[in-house]
Every structure is written in structure tokens, then in C-alpha cells.
Amino acid sequence: MAKKKARRKKPQGSSPRYLLERDADPNPIRQFELWLDDARRARVIEPTAMTLATTTRAGVPSARVLLLKGVDRRGFVFFTNYESQKGRELGENPRAALVFWWGKLERQVKVSGAVTRVPDAESDVYFATRPAGSRIGAIASAQSTVLASREELDRRVRELTKQYPDGDVPRPPHWGGFRLNPDMLEFWQGRADRLHDRLRYRREGSAWIVERLSP
Numbered sequence: 001m002a003k004k005k006a007r008r009k010k011p012q013g014s015s016p017r018y019l020l021e022r023d024a025d026p027n028p029i030r031q032f033e034l035w036l037d038d039a040r041r042a043r044v045i046e047p048t049a050m051t052l053a054t055t056t057r058a059g060v061p062s063a064r065v066l067l068l069k070g071v072d073r074r075g076f077v078f079f080t081n082y083e084s085q086k087g088r089e090l091g092e093n094p095r096a097a098l099v100f101w102w103g104k105l106e107r108q109v110k111v112s113g114a115v116t117r118v119p120d121a122e123s124d125v126y127f128a129t130r131p132a133g134s135r136i137g138a139i140a141s142a143q144s145t146v147l148a149s150r151e152e153l154d155r156r157v158r159e160l161t162k163q164y165p166d167g168d169v170p171r172p173p174h175w176g177g178f179r180l181n182p183d184m185l186e187f188w189q190g191r192a193d194r195l196h197d198r199l200r201y202r203r204e205g206s207a208w209i210v211e212r213l214s215p
């Protein structure tokens with residue numbers, strides 16, 4: 001007799017167009033991972049792209065898109081130039097916000113928290129996985145500083161390519177990772193008539209409090 005195929009339980013988070021408290025994972029990092037998996041499965045363009053907002057010491061904001069390179073219970077990791085505008089601003093005010101937007105799924109996630117540099121060894125490991133061209137780029141580009149011309153950058157790249165013919169480029173000290181340790185995550189699911197679902201998790205001690213916000 002043919003074996004009856006076991007019905008696979010639909011994973012939480014893949015519920016199509018609503019977000020209810022009973023379906024949400026009590027741990028916001030797991031809930032984020034479920035939604036990121038959904039975005040990957042839905043073939044969203046650049047599912048790990050996120051807007052990072054930072055401020056100067058005086059509170060002047062700036063924002064730009066980066067790629068998320070890791071997430072676990074310790075937080076959200078991204079890599080950049082420590083001397084860039086964002087790098088300098090994170091030195092002045094080590095708090096930041098992230099926004100993910102997965103349009104196909106009508107989903108947004110907001111995250112905020114304190115930011116620290118990842119240990120050098122962690123940056124070394126990730127840097128070593130990057131293609132040689134990107135590693136040369138990390139040295140050639142003094143990110144966020146003014147260039148006289150495109151030629152100035154191309155010349156630096158040519159010189160560095162000669163200097164490292166085998167592509168064995170070491171990580172420069174001004175390039176590495178940051179980790180945002182969240183104290184707030186909000187999951188937004190678009191719904192009809194702009195009556196969206198919004199579940200906000202906020203950290204209280206070691207617990208996460210989940211609250212529904214008005215759309």
C-alpha cells in the first residue's frame with residue numbers, strides 16, 4: 001500500500017498576508033530569520049539589503065543601503081569602512097537603526113539598538129572570503145572622501161593590483177564589521193485598506209515584550 005505522504009507543517013512566518021500574535025515567534029531574531037527565509041524563497045531582489053540610519057553626535061541623521069552579512073542572538077552584522085561617514089558617525093553615536101523592505105511580500109522590518117565593532121578576527125575571516133577585486137577595492141577606496149576624478153581611483157586600483165599580483169590582499173585596519181545588538185524590532189505586514197499588522201518586540205531585561213501597534 002502506498003504510504004500516505006506526511007503533510008508538512010507550514011513554517012511560521014510564511015503566513016501570506018497577515019501577522020498575528022499567535023503565529024509570531026516569541027524570539028524576534030527567529031521571527032526575523034523566518035521572514036528573511038520567506039524573502040529568499042520569494043526571490044526578492046537583494047533580500048539582505050537594508051537601510052542603515054546613523055547620526056552625528058549633534059543628532060544630524062544620514063542613511064544608506066548596506067548588505068546584512070550575518071544575524072544571530074548577538075545581533076545584525078554588516079561590513080564597511082570604519083573611516084566612512086557611517087563609520088565616523090557610529091564612533092560619535094554608537095546607536096543605529098536598520099530597515100528591511102521586502103516589497104513582493106509587503107513586509108518591512110525595523111530594528112534599532114547599540115552598535116559595536118566586531119572583533120578583528122571576525123572581520124579577518126569575512127574579508128578573506130571576499131573576491132580579490134573587492135579586497136583591493138577596500139584598500140583603494142577611502143570611502144566617503146572626495147576624489148579628484150574616476151581616474152584617481154582607477155590608478156590606485158592598478159597600483160595595488162601590481163603590488164598584490166597573487167590577490168593575497170590583507171584586511172586593512174580601517175575596514176571591518178559592526179554588530180547592531182537590537183533592543184527593538186518591529187515586523188510590519190501590509191494588509192488591505194492600510195490596516196496593516198505591526199508587531200513590535202522591545203527588550204525588557206532578558207525578556208522580549210510583544211506589542212501590537214496601530215497601523
Ligand SMILES: Cc1cc2nc3c(=O)[nH]c(=O)nc-3n(C[C@H](O)[C@H](O)[C@H](O)COP(=O)(O)O)c2cc1C
Nearest residue numbers: 046049064065066067079080081084085086087144
Ligand atoms: C544594494 C547595496 C548594497 C550595499 N552594500 C554595502 C555594504 O555592505 N557595505 C558598504 O560599506 N557599502 C555598501 N553599499 C554602499 C553604501 O550604500 C554607501 O554608498 C557606502 O557605504 C558609503 O556610505 P557612507 O558615505 O554613508 O558611509 C551598498 C549599496 C547598495 C545600493
